Amino acid sequence: MKRITSNVWQLHSAHGCNVYAVEAGDKKLAVIDCGLRISERVITEINEIQIENSLREVGYILVTHKHRDHIGGLSSLRKYFPEAKIVAGEADCFFDTDNQSWINDNPVSIVVSGEMGSITELTPNIKGLALPGHTMGSLAFICEKSGVTFTGDAVISHVNTLARPLKFLNADDTLYLESLKTLASLATDIGAPGHGFIVDHSFAERISDLAEQPRQKMNPSEAYRIIKGLIAFIRLRRRKNV
Ligand SMILES: [Zn+2]
Numbered sequence: 001m002k003r004i005t006s007n008v009w010q011l012h013s014a015h016g017c018n019v020y021a022v023e024a025g026d027k028k029l030a031v032i033d034c035g036l037r038i039s040e041r042v043i044t045e046i047n048e049i050q051i052e053n054s055l056r057e058v059g060y061i062l063v064t065h066k067h068r069d070h071i072g073g074l075s076s077l078r079k080y081f082p083e084a085k086i087v088a089g090e091a092d093c094f095f096d097t098d099n100q101s102w103i104n105d106n107p108v109s110i111v112v113s114g115e116m117g118s119i120t121e122l123t124p125n126i127k128g129l130a131l132p133g134h135t136m137g138s139l140a141f142i143c144e145k146s147g148v149t150f151t152g153d154a155v156i157s158h159v160n161t162l163a164r165p166l167k168f169l170n171a172d173d174t175l176y177l178e179s180l181k182t183l184a185s186l187a188t189d190i191g192a193p194g195h196g197f198i199v200d201h202s203f204a205e206r207i208s209d210l211a212e213q214p215r216q217k218m219n220p221s222e223a224y225r226i227i228k229g230l231i232a233f234i235r236l237r238r239r240k241n242v
Contacts, residue, residue, distance in 0.1 A: 001045045004190065004198055005146040007125070009049050013041035016069035017194045020150060021049050022143055025124025028059030031084075032141060032150050033194060034073035042073075043080050058084045060123060063103060064152025064194055065138040066092035071104045078106055085109035087122055089130060089137025112139055116175070117182045131183055133176025134165055140183055149187040150194075154180060155207060157196030162210045177211070184208035 002010045007023035016036030024030035029050060035042075046058065058081040063071055066088070078084065086106055091114040093101040101108040112120050112128045114137055120128045122141070129140040134153045141150040154176075156163045170176040184207040191203035199206060 001049060004192065005148060007053075008143065008146045008148050008192070009045075010192070010198065011042055011045045013039055013045060015039070016072060018192065018196075020192055021046060022126060022141075022146070022148075022150075023053070023055060024060050024122075024126055026059075027054070027056045028123070029055050029057070030060035030062050030123060030126060031058055031077065031081075032062045032192075033064055033070045033152070034061070034077045036069055036072035038073035038076040038080070042077075057081065060084055060126075061086045062122070062126070062128075062139075062141050062150075063088040063092070064140070064150065065089065065135040066103055067135065067153070070152065070194060074104050074106050087112065087128065087139075089128075089132075089135070089139045090114045091132060092135050092137025112137075116179055117186075119186075129183070129186060131176075131179035133172050133174075133179045134170050136171050136175075138179070140187075142186065142188060144188065146190070147188040148190045148192050149183075149203060150192045151183065151187075152194040154183055155191065155193045155210070157191065157193040157199055159197060162193075162199070162206050164210065164215075167215060173215075177215075180207065180211040184211050 009021045011019045014035040019035050020032040022030045061084045086108045087110040088103045088108045090111050093103050093108050095101050101111050118130045122128050125145045127142045131138045153165050167173045187204040191199035
């Protein structure tokens with residue numbers, strides 16, 4: 001694993017999206033997102049973090065949003081850590097007739113309100129920030145103690161640039177663009193996106209710059225190229241059975 005700050009780590013063996021471990025407070029660990037699936041190696045990395053840092057059990061599994069590349073491994077992660085509380089955005093949850101909330105067949109212990117910009121204290125070290133738009137229940141998680149903001153897919157981080165998810169991948173792009181401005185006003189100095197690279201400084205300023213840029217109209221040949229790439233990616237994933 002890679003240590004980002006004294007109490008935040010990125011798991012190397014995750015598949016599908018970036019998966020992070022954070023000291024949530026009271027010596028408990030929180031895991032942020034799960035990726036497409038959970039391998040033994042992911043569990044080993046989590047155990048190593050616990051042992052090397054004298055931390056207790058995984059107390060929380062924090063879900064940034066319901067897309068499969070972020071929660072495909074949720075059921076199996078929960079099997080390893082059955083006591084962990086699953087945290088998810090209200091609009092990404094399904095509610096049964098007993099008003100129990102579920103995400104991907106897993107019971108949600110802490111449901112975070114979907115109103116844009118609302119902040120919920122989840123653990124002594126971590127706050128949830130509602131950012132509807134990419135999915136309607138999308139959340140960012142902010143750890144002020146370490147100065148790290150976990151954005152899910154609110155921001156995609158390439159080598160030297162930040163980017164937004166493509167318009168057609170957002171449930172409500174207008175709401176998403178508003179959420180991005182909200183995130184810029186509340187983000188910490190270090191950014192931990194759901195895909196791509198860690199931003200190790202000036203994260204809020206860079207999101208602010210990104211939020212100011214107008215959406216470019218996509219020309220048909222670019223749209224064709226992107227869709228073709230996505231289909232090839234999905235086929236490759238299926239072939240590898242991940
Ligand atoms: Zn997504």
